[in-house]
Amino acid sequence: MTDLSRDPADERFRNEVRAFLEDNLPPEMARRNRQGYHASRSDTREWTRILHARGWSAPNWPVEHGGTGWTLAQQAIFDEECTAAGAPLLDIFGLSMVGPLIYTYGTDDLKARILPPFLRGEISWAQGFSEPNAGSDLGSLQTRAVLDGDDYVINGRKIWTSGAHEATMIFFLVRTGEGTRNGLTMLIVDARQPGIAIRPIDDIRKEHSLNEVILDDVRTPVANRIGEEGKGWGYAKALLENERAFAAEIPRNRNHLALLRRIARGTMRAGRPLIEDPVFAARIAEAEVEFMALEFLALRAMSDTDGSGPSFGSFLKVRGSELVQRLTQLQVEALGDHGAYLYSEQAHMAGQPQPAPGPEFAPGVWSEAMYRRASSIYGGANEIQRTLIAKQYLDL
Amino acid sequence: MDFGLSEEQVLLVDGARRYVEQTSDYEARRKAVDSGEAYGAARWQQFAELGWLALALPERHGGLGGSAVDYALLVEALGAGLMLEPLVPVAAAAMALVTAGGAGDLPSAVAEGSARPVLAHGEPGSGGLLTFVESRAERSAAGWRLTGAKSLVLGGAAATHYLVSARTSGDKADDAGISLFLVPADHAALGRRDVRLTDDSVGAHLAFTGLDLPDAALLGPESGGLPALREGMAWLQLGLHAEALGAMDKALWTTRDYVRTRRQFGTELSTFQAVQHGLADMAMETELSRSMLLRLLSVFDGDSAERDRTLAAAKAQFGRSGFFVGAQAVQLHGGIGMADEYLIGMIFKRLLLLRNLHGGPDMALGQLTQD
Structure with a gap:
């Protein structure tokens, strides 16, 4: 039945969020983030910790993976109220992109190793998709991962990688075979390791948000692969539609x-x-x-x-x-x-x-x-x- | 919120769509236009039998007590057929009559199809400002004497009655002082010219030069007609937007089908990315307009500042989007889009006319800036 009225329960929820923000969002953090400048990773991590104490650090995740289980309407209200109050943005790469991929396609081991620390604000993510010759056209990716024992060895170059210089982990879409549909794989890589060189690119604002990431024999264990080898394209698409x-x-x-x-x-x-x-x-x-x-x-x-x-x-x-x-x-x-x-x-x-x-x-x-x-x-x-x-x- | 349709609503929409498919071929519409008739009397009777004229009227007035959502769904479906019949203007006047009170059995007669009152409110100088009324009514020995003019009376040529706004006190743009009068269309002293409109429908231009009316012609309180007028104009705009949405949707999918079959440079037009993106823009404008109509419906029940604001926003949205979709449909059709006999030109003309009604989108934007 068509019902275009707003749900009164949603308005009660809005009040609950408002009260929480009033009591828990540090004023100095709100001041920094109310303007157009972007949240620093330290603000994002601190805010994630504060939300985690209330069980709210993953507003868009189901309860079984440590999320809130909120309806989409509740998530929208939470977003609205946080934005209006000046709360720093949460780690969207983790919350909307790699997190859902891990709990949907990842192994139990991967879920246990990655999701809890992320929810506690201990992991900062960057997304390594774009390359010099592959922007919207992800099928042209050239960065390649080769299996060597229990590790993948990755070589190549990523670009326009937002926040890589502050990230602790990066999820890469890399080539493990030929073609688009079956040739790409999604790998999680520790951002702080030899072989990864991160070069800043001053963005159009003269600020440092963008990076070039050069991978030179970078190793990551097979256990850090999301889902199956060669299925990365499908996961990337699901993530964008998410x-x-x-x-x-x-x-x-x-x-x-x-x-x-x-x-x-x-x-x-x-x-x-x-x-x-x-x-x-x-x-x-x-x-x-x-x-x-x-x-x-x-x-x-x-x-x-x-x-x-x-x-x-x-x-x-x-x-x-x-x-x-x-x-x-x-x-x-x-x-x-x-x-x-x-x-x-x-x-x-x-x-x-x-x-x-x-x-x-x-x-x-x-x-x-x-x-x-x-x-x-x-x-x-x-x-x-x-x-x-x-x-x-x-x-x- | 739940945007799904109830079973009754699905039946209503299916019925109206079927009716349009079976009866509203554009050749028949053109013949009706050429014959000079103001509306299809036989079709009007079918509307009554199908319950469409009674849909949104309260049950105590012989109506079905349907919601504004029901009404909008019906009109959207009929809008795809570019009906010449004044269903929307008559429904709006009927809702104003119900609000004003005092019109006796007239709303029930609307529901049965025997009466077709329409609002005669806009004037050449009003530019869509609701409270701008220069026509005046003065007390006379017989009751009231009416002086003034009303322009672009939608459905005016098919009407049995006019619900005329006139000042009984106050200055031309005052909130207070507007009264509503019921004037029979066959009143001997009514200066009425039926005018063919640019979209092929027929409206009327009315002139009152000392038109005498009995006491009972005043509906609702003297100088307190604004609430009923506001209600009627809100229903009129809701209906016109729903009609526009039906026409936009029709233009979109007709154009989609056309570019799939039309071949140039050895291939279907639909393979050109410029054409695809032009259609994608039409799709976005249409769905945003549908969303705005739903937003309007979510605040439609009852007079409120939020309804007024959303009415203005919807007017601006439909004005811009309707024109864009219509013009883009002509463009993507090429030469055939310019032909008088073809549906797409008819839709464009209708959407252009609707855009410029009641002061057009600029008037609506101006209203939105006033708070």
Whole structure:
């Protein structure tokens, strides 16, 4: 029966999360993470520990693997409240990607060795998929793993590896045979070992988030393989689809819409608050309309628990990433002259004075707008997503 | 939330789809248009027999007491057939009548198919602002005397009655001071011109130059007609969006089927990535619009600030998406998309007309900026 009302139990849950955040999120951590800058790994680990004490460090996992067992609606509420409160992002690579692959396809030994310490905040993950000649086209991967006794020996080069310099473990998609469907394997590798060289790549913000990872006879035990050899392509696809309803980044977009309004209210243009400029106000309204529709599309995707409806994963990825780009771009524009000042992430994180003057909301805005240019590239570029919509939804 | 359909809703939608498939071929629509008739009287009677005219009306008014969701599902299914019949304008007026009270058996007559009241609210200068009413009604010896004009009255040529908004006090954009009057379409002193609209439907343009009405023509409280008017306009917009969604969906899948079969450069159009991505964008706009309609339905029951806000958002969404999907369907069809006799052009014209109604999407965006 069609029921478009909100579940009162969800609102009670929201209050519970809010109260928890109020009592447990350290204010200084919230200050660091409320702005557009990205959570440091130490904040993420500390926050994971705090959540773990309450049993909440894996909001999207089933109970039997140490997760919360929350419904998708509850997960969305938790995300929304955490984002609004300024909680650091959790380790998405672990929570949404490699974790579910391990508990779905991994051996009992692997689960026991990896999942509990991760839930305690003791492991930081990086994802090693992209290579210089393989971006969205993972079938062109060349990094190769060869079996040698009980170990795989890996040689090759990965690139655009976010957070590799802070990671303790990396999950790699590597070549163990020929072809795409049966030639790739997923391996977990200890990031701190001889043979792994991590070279920083300054990103477009002049910050260090990206890396090149060079693997020179790197060894990892066969016991660290996820699932079967040669099945890595299928696992990678499952992992990307795992994000489905969350691809629209509803909490992030909601937060950016609120920040945009805050900036437009707090910025004067030609003698009056920018929000009173009808042209700019209309552009905010347009973005809000897009958000309102997207939020309900995400709810539709989430409510389709048996997968009987059309898959909206690519819809949400395309429009969610385009919206976050649009909102952050509008924020930079709204800052006016302050949108051109280069603020310092390090100063913000350390609570030190900024090298440029400006309102308290200015640092981090440009940085986030730049960083989000990647959101239409990673996870399968939006051009790929449009082709997927043509194939899957339109059956072309 | 549960977006699934109940058994009754599945039956309702299936029935309406079947009806459209069996009766709404576009050649027949074109013949009806050419014949000059304002609506299909025989089809209207079928609508009544199928219970569609009674669907959302409360049971005490001879209706079936269906929900706004039921209503939207029905209209979406009928929207794929680009019906010429004024089901949506009449349903909206009936809901306004129910809210206002005082119209006697008229809602029941709507349910039976014998009466077709429509709202006559918009004026040439109102630009979609709900409270902008310049038409005036003054007390007279006989009751009321009406002066003013109403433009683009949807369903106006097929109507049996007009539910006319007019000022009994206040200035042109005031909230208070609007009253609702019931004017029979055959009133001898009514200046009425039936106007063929750009989408082939027929509307009306009304002029009142001292039109005399009895006391009983006033529905609801004097100068307190806004709540009923708001209710009626909310149902009108809900229905028009649902219709637009049905038309967009039809345009999307018709275009998909066309590019699968049309060959150029030695291969099907569907193999070109530019064409695939154009269709993917149409699909996204259509599904986002469907999502916005569901969002509107989730807050539709009862007058509220959130409903008003979501109505404005839906207006902006459907205006933009509807135009995009219609125009893109013409583009991907190429030459045949420009032909008068072809479905895709009909859909585009309908979506364009709907986009620009009630002040268009800019008016809606303006409303969203006002808080």
